[in-house]
């Protein structure tokens with residue numbers, strides 16, 4: 453049912469609370485303030501990109517959303533539930549920044565992707581549904597033929613695609629990804645963008661850190677630009693082209709040449 457008015461915190465169209473509602477978030481790491489009052493909302497079915505220079509707090513923000521970095525102030529709700537009471541982690545899928553993920557873990561591709569089903573199957577053996585989800589997720593990232601290989605035998609970009617498959621296998625309602633296309637070649641970036649488009653069409657909410665919009669640009673509803681642990685500005689899709697070319701400076705008034713991707717930091 454379409455609604456024209458929404459209660460505070462609810463999405464105006466679906467009437468559901470947003471997937472992510474972060475308000476005035478502050479956090480410190482190593483004794484230094486890193487988040488200094490971040491407001492971030494991801495409505496149901498929305499795709500939000502977090503942009504900003506190195507060290508601006510993008511990864512820390514999404515780790516805070518995942519409950520991995522404690523907030524020193526502010527509020528976080530996931531699907532309308534305050535973090536302290538949130539237990540439905542199976543509704544989330546996470547693709548960590550590649551350099552921090554699964555390095556040196558002696559596991560096969562299948563085992564890594566099966567880990568994405570952990571929260572769903574509550575440590576029971578894999579069932580038929582799990583096996584189908586694993587196979588489908590690997591198909592979606594073009595890695596089904598490597599299912600039996602050790603992850604150590606994969607290239608960096610292939611490894612990244614397996615981590616994306618792990619998140620997809622969870623069939624999440626909210627997909628959180630930290631630089632998901634880093635190290636992935638152009639052809640596979642396009643394929644992953646198609647996969648993500650299908651997820652979004654099915655109603656998945658997406659929060660992702662990007663340095664380059666690349667083929668994901670058409671999927672993005674809003675871009676939140678961080679600077680020094682604060683939201684510097686929020687941009688709508690029609691500004692994304694300019695943002696890709698001029699992330700931290702003035703946007704020229706003259707028409708710029710059409711460029712689909714651009715360096716964001």
Ligand SMILES: Nc1ncnc2c1ncn2[C@@H]1O[C@H](COP(=O)(O)OP(=O)(O)OP(=O)(O)O)[C@@H](O)[C@H]1O
Pocket residue numbers: 481482484486504505506507508509510511512513
């Ligand atoms: N474990 C840590 N201990 C201390 N400081 C940290 C830690 N992790 C991150 N920081 C600091 O927090 C700030 C924000 O880091 P964060 O990783 O969130 O930035 P980012 O925007 O994701 O950067 P990048 O684009 O380089 O990935 C940086 O100044 C960083 O040095």
